[in-house]
Amino acid sequence: MISLPDKHILSKSTFMRGSQCTKSLYLHKNQPELKDEISEQQEATFDRGTSVGELARKIFPGGIDASPESSYEYQKSVAVTQELINSGECIIYEAAFQFEGVLAAIDILVKEGNEWRAYEVKSTTRVKETHIQDAALQYYVITNAGILLSDISIVHLNNQYIRIGELDLRQLFIVESILEEVNDNQDFVADKILELKAVINMREEPIVEIGEHCHAPYSCDFEGHCWRHIPQPSVFDISRLRAKKQFDLYNQGIIRFEDITEDVPLNFNQRLQVSSHLNKTEYLDRSGIGExxxxxxxxxxxxxxxxxxxxxxxxxxxxxxxxxxxxxxxxxxxxxxxxxxxxxxxxxxxxxxxxxxxxxxxxxxxxxxxxxxxxxxxxxxxxxxxxxxxxxxxxxxxxxxxxxxxxxxxxxx
Ligand code: SF4
Incomplete structure (x- = not known):
């Protein structure tokens, strides 16, 4: 009989969510019904990640998959992973670990000699800052759960690879070690976990104003809830106005087109957009069109x-x-x-x-x-x-x- 750990409090995705915005984490845990619907484009991005991940496994063939049957059974995955390690398995896909209520799974875990190496697969063509944070949490959980990692890498696509004939996986993928960056982030991860566990247990949602963090590094799925006070059109609809400038205006209370006075710095096209809307007029460059x-x-x-x-x-x-x-x-x-x-x-x-x-x-x-x-x-x-x-x-x-x-x-x- 396998003994299962208690249900986790945080996972890699909720850690990343909370690192982007504590209110998003709180709502996800306590009021998930407020979430926006998932768009078809987002679903396509998830599917793309899955197919790239499955292909990357072939660089390390012959492993055993510890994936759970459903996202509710991750604790079973943790136990299965431990069993596979104990039985001498050297390549494990979706190896799952848990430490002090934090769950993290890694795409590919490989034992070479006496050393374990971890590989996380990304469908991007380079390592991004969020991948480092992601991997820093995985490294923290895996090493604290008792597996000493000698390296951790991101496996990403090589945008210089040109296919001729069969796919050459060694050329298609680039394996990039990020051990140093991950080590530099270990204190941050430990502190953040404490902070986020406290957020989940708050009695009320944390007060967080909307900001650039709503769209970066990921688009938040509580926009419909948090942005419901923004009228249409607003400064966020001004064509080619940078996000920083939009929020500068918003934070000064300049939100509606009616709030935009002559001294607000806008370029010709932006000013034209605002005045055409307010005056309900059209602008036609007849000579330009004629020319x-x-x-x-x-x-x-x-x-x-x-x-x-x-x-x-x-x-x-x-x-x-x-x-x-x-x-x-x-x-x-x-x-x-x-x-x-x-x-x-x-x-x-x-x-x-x-x-x-x-x-x-x-x-x-x-x-x-x-x-x-x-x-x-x-x-x-x-x-x-x-x-x-x-x-x-x-x-x-x-x-x-x-x-x-x-x-x-x-x-x-
Ligand atoms: S929409 Fe913005 S403020 Fe609201 S939860 Fe998401 S990131 Fe936080």
Missing amino acids: FLSGLSYPLYFLDFETFNPAIPLYDHNRPYQQIPFQYSIHHKENRDGELRHDEFLALPTSDPRLAFIERLITHTEGLGDILTYNQNFEKTRLKELARDFPEYAAALIDRISRINNDSTMHIP
Whole structure:
């Protein structure tokens, strides 16, 4: 019969949550019903992390998985991990440990000779500050639970890796030791754990004003609760106004557009946004638009791409997170009075879409005429990448790039 530890008080994710904002931790533990709904994009990010993690295990093959069957059974994982260690297992996936009510699992734990090494897998292409904090907690819990770690590393994707043929996992992943940084953070972790345990037991939620911490390092899922007093529009809706400036204004009580006086430093476009909203007026740069339109050469093509960017390269000549065009829509007007025609392309989901994409696009834009895009930098960069990866089509693609009208992104002066 395995003896299980008591249910944990803090985990790695609640430690990170509390380090970002104590109120977020309190609400998560005491009023989780106030949370915002998870967006589809957030769910996709979780899925991406899982598939990268499973692939990274293959660098250390043959291990035993100590994952719990559900997130409610982590104490079972702690006991299973201990059993695996006692029985001489040298590679454990999702090894879980608990110390003084704090739970931490590590993606891969490996014993080489008499030394244990820990590896945490991240689907990013570099080590971030939050990864160090994350790993510092893991190191604290694992070593205090009795496993002396000789090293702890982040395993992340290598954005310079180009796939040719089968995935080369040793090239796809970079293993970066962060032992020194983790050691430097051990006192911080010990103090923070004490502070956060006290927060969880508070009678009322801690008073924390909204601030830049609501969005960094992670977007907080209690925004709907904490930001409900912010009207719309507010200084947080001003285009391209940096977060620090937005909160400077907010902290001075300048929140609504009506609160923004002439002496608030805004650039021309920002001022225009505010005054247009307040005065319910539209701004049309007629001469700028006229100048732009008179410079266009027919036939005109109106092009828009869709891409996806898988973390793990799926096809030859792909890097991690490379944008892969798979769909486009193109409207076409032969002359000023001509009929507006439409062509489109949508790849099959079963194979590399790029060759068919290129061939169809070249056919649909054959000849002369300007190509207008919603975001010319994005479309031009994708076409340059296609010319690089499919050099036999480079000349035709460079011709299409040269026809993307350089002024097709309109700017208000
Ligand atoms: S929304 Fe901001 S203030 Fe509210 S809990 Fe989250 S991080 Fe803290």
